[in-house]
Amino acid sequence: MTVDPRLTASSDPGRMTSSRLPILLALVFSSLFPVFSHSNREMWFQDLFPPNTCPINAKTFYGIMFDAGSTGTRIHIYTFVQKSPEILPELEGEIFESVKPGLSAYADQPEKGAESVKRLLDMAIDAVPPHLWKKTPVVLKATAGLRLLSEEKAQALLSEVKEVFEESPFLVPEDSVSIMDGSYEGILAWITVNFLTGQLAGHNQHTTGTLDLGGASTQITFLPRFEETLKESPRDFLTSFEMFNSTYKLYTHSYLGFGLKAARLATLGALNTEVADGQMFRSSCLPKQLEAEWHFGGVKYRYGGNKEGETGFKPCYLEVLKVVKGKLHQPDEIRGSSFYAFSYYYDRAADTNLIDYEQGGVLEVRDFERKAKEVCDNMERFSSASPFLCMDLTYITALLKEGFGFRDNTLLQLTKKVNNIETSWTLGATFHLLQSLGITY
Numbered sequence: 001m002t003v004d005p006r007l008t009a010s011s012d013p014g015r016m017t018s019s020r021l022p023i024l025l026a027l028v029f030s031s032l033f034p035v036f037s038h039s040n041r042e043m044w045f046q047d048l049f050p051p052n053t054c055p056i057n058a059k060t061f062y063g064i065m066f067d068a069g070s071t072g073t074r075i076h077i078y079t080f081v082q083k084s085p086e087i088l089p090e091l092e093g094e095i096f097e098s099v100k101p102g103l104s105a106y107a108d109q110p111e112k113g114a115e116s117v118k119r120l121l122d123m124a125i126d127a128v129p130p131h132l133w134k135k136t137p138v139v140l141k142a143t144a145g146l147r148l149l150s151e152e153k154a155q156a157l158l159s160e161v162k163e164v165f166e167e168s169p170f171l172v173p174e175d176s177v178s179i180m181d182g183s184y185e186g187i188l189a190w191i192t193v194n195f196l197t198g199q200l201a202g203h204n205q206h207t208t209g210t211l212d213l214g215g216a217s218t219q220i221t222f223l224p225r226f227e228e229t230l231k232e233s234p235r236d237f238l239t240s241f242e243m244f245n246s247t248y249k250l251y252t253h254s255y256l257g258f259g260l261k262a263a264r265l266a267t268l269g270a271l272n273t274e275v276a277d278g279q280m281f282r283s284s285c286l287p288k289q290l291e292a293e294w295h296f297g298g299v300k301y302r303y304g305g306n307k308e309g310e311t312g313f314k315p316c317y318l319e320v321l322k323v324v325k326g327k328l329h330q331p332d333e334i335r336g337s338s339f340y341a342f343s344y345y346y347d348r349a350a351d352t353n354l355i356d357y358e359q360g361g362v363l364e365v366r367d368f369e370r371k372a373k374e375v376c377d378n379m380e381r382f383s384s385a386s387p388f389l390c391m392d393l394t395y396i397t398a399l400l401k402e403g404f405g406f407r408d409n410t411l412l413q414l415t416k417k418v419n420n421i422e423t424s425w426t427l428g429a430t431f432h433l434l435q436s437l438g439i440t441y
C-alpha cells in the first residue's frame with residue numbers, strides 16, 4: 001500500500017514495508033505466546049542448520065474466522081508459520097472469500113443461511129492440510145445484521161451454523177458461534193490496523209484511530225492522548241483491552257442503526273417502523289423519477305424520488321442531518337487527528353474515483369462533501385451508478401462532520417488491505433482466539 005506522508009508525520013513510514021512484517025510479527029508473538037521463551041534450549045542440529053532454515057521443525061498453523069456481516073458473510077483463513085522452535089512464528093498470509101447476502105437475509109430460512117457458511121468452510125478444508133484440521137479453530141462472529149433481528153431468529157441462525165461447524169473436522173471452541181458485542185468490533189479492528197502498520201510493536205504510541213462503516217452499524221475507535229478525553233467521555237465509551245502483553249485504554253463505540261444501509265432507511269423514515277403494504281418512502285436524495293424496491297434484513301421497502309418537490313445536495317443534506325445531528329458523541333481530540341477508514345467509506349470513495357479501487361488513498365473530509373455535491377446536483381449524470389449514491393455520500397459527509405465532529409481538513413487513510421491482509425476486525429479476533437486457546441507450536 002502507499003502511505004501519504006501527511007499521515008505519517010508522527011510515525012515511521014518505514015514500518016509499513018512488508019519486509020519488516022516478519023520481524024514485527026515475531027516481536028508481537030513473543031508476547032502473545034510466552035511459551036516461546038525457551039529459546040535458550042540447545043539443539044543438536046543447531047550447528048548444521050543456520051537459524052531459519054531448519055526444515056525439520058518448520059510448523060504451520062491456522063486460524064479460521066468468519067465475519068457474518070449485515071451485507072455478507074466472509075471467511076478469513078490465516079496462516080502462521082514457525083520455522084524452528086527458536087524462531088518466533090510469522091503471519092504468512094490470509095485466504096479471504098465472501099458471499100452475499102449476509103446471514104440476516106436468511107432470517108426465515110436458517111438452514112439456507114448455514115449452507116452459505118458451509119460453502120465457505122469447504123474452502124478451509126482445501127486450504128488447511130488434513131493433519132492440522134483438528135488443531136485449527138473455527139469461529140464465527142456476527143455483527144449488526146443479527147443484532148437487529150429478533151432474539152429467536154438470530155439464535156436459530158446461530159444454532160444452524162454451529163451444527164455446520166460441529167460436522168466439520170475443525171476444532172470448535174466453546175462459544176464458537178456468537179453475536180459480537182459492538183465495542184469489540186471497534187477494538188479488534190483497531191488492533192488489526194495498528195498491528196499491520198507496526199504501531200503495536202515496542203512502546204510506540206503513535207497509533208491511529210479507526211472508522212468502520214458497515215451496513216447496519218458504524219464504529220469509531222482511538223487511543224486517547226489527552227486526560228480531557230477520558231474525563232469527558234461517557235463511561236461505556238472507554239474500555240481497557242489486553243493484548244500482546246500491553247493494556248490499551250481505548251475510546252470505542254459502535255452506533256447501531258448508523259451503518260450506511262440502516263442510515264438509508266432512517267433518511268427515508270423507514271427504520272424501526274412497521275412498513276405498511278405498498279407504502280412508498282420518498283427522499284430528495286434520490287433521482288426524481290425513481291420508483292423501486294429494496295430488500296434489507298429480510299424486509300421489502302418501496303422507495304422513490306421527490307417527483308414534484310426538490311432534489312439535490314442542499315435538501316438532501318437537511319434530510320440526512322436529521323438522522324445524525326446530536327446523536328453521536330463528539331470527542332474534541334479527534335478533530336486534529338487522522339484516521340484509518342474502511343468498509344463503506346472505502347467503497348463509496350472508490351465508486352466515485354476519489355481513490356483508486358486497488359490502492360486506496362488519502363482524503364480529507366471535505367473531499368466527500370465535494371463529491372456529494374457533484375453527484376446530488378447532477379443525478380442524471382450518475383444514473384447508471386446506484387440510485388443511492390447521492391444519499392450515501394451525503395450521509396458520509398454528515399456523519400463525519402456533524403456526527404463525529406471532524407474538521408473539513410481531517411485526513412482519512414482509506415484502506416482495504418495492509419501488506420495484503422484485510423483491514424478487518426477478524427485478525428484481531430483471531431489473535432484473541434489463539435491467545436485464549438493457548439495455541440502454541
Ligand SMILES: Nc1ccn([C@@H]2O[C@H](COP(=O)(O)OP(=O)(O)O)[C@@H](O)[C@H]2O)c(=O)n1
Pocket residue numbers: 067068069070071072074102143144145213214215216217218259342343344347416422424
Ligand atoms: N472484509 C471486509 C468486510 C466488510 N467490508 C465492507 O463492509 C461493508 C459492509 O459492512 P458489513 O456487511 O460488515 O455490515 P455490518 O454488519 O458491519 O454493519 C461493505 O462495504 C463491505 O464491502 C469489506 O470491505 N471487507
Ligand SMILES: [Ca+2]
Pocket residue numbers: 069070143214215343
Ligand atoms: Ca462489518
